[in-house]
Amino acid sequence: MPSPILILNGPNLNLLGEREPEIYGTETLADIAAAVETAADALGLNVEFRQTNAEAELVTWIQEARGKYAGIVLNAGAFTHTSVAIYDALLLCEQPVIEVHLSNIFRREPFRHHSYVAPAAQGLICGFGGHGYVLALQAMARILDSDAKK
Secondary structure, three states: OOOOEEEEEOOOHHHOOOOOHHHHOOOOHHHHHHHHHHHHHHHOOOEEEEEOOOHHHHHHHHHHHOOOOOEEEEEOHHHHHOOHHHHHHHHOOOOOEEEEEOOOHHHOOHHHHOOOOHHHOOEEEEOOOOHHHHHHHHHHHHHHHHHHOO
């Protein structure tokens, strides 16, 4: 099996299911992780799913991913709109990065329209709730398959 895909989640995503369900839905992060595991099995991929409320921990995980993981799926939460440190860490990544958000960030407050992650990512999936993670994993599988054929 290829190297695993690292799926990183930022602040407040541990509260999914109870936090603003009108925006984020009722799925918990554990529900999303289970759906991702099922999708990964079907795609022949391994995944490692993590969540933190600490920016420094996200940066460390991104740095540690180099050479250890085939790709990164990242929902940086609010750090998406504020963190140059995460952007800088992503620029050093040697593997593909896909940004994912539960809500459509472009239909929300104007400050959420800017992403520091997007310029370092191969793509952005937003607005599909927890299913966005499955879409991101499918996209990652295509990217990795395409890279392997080169």
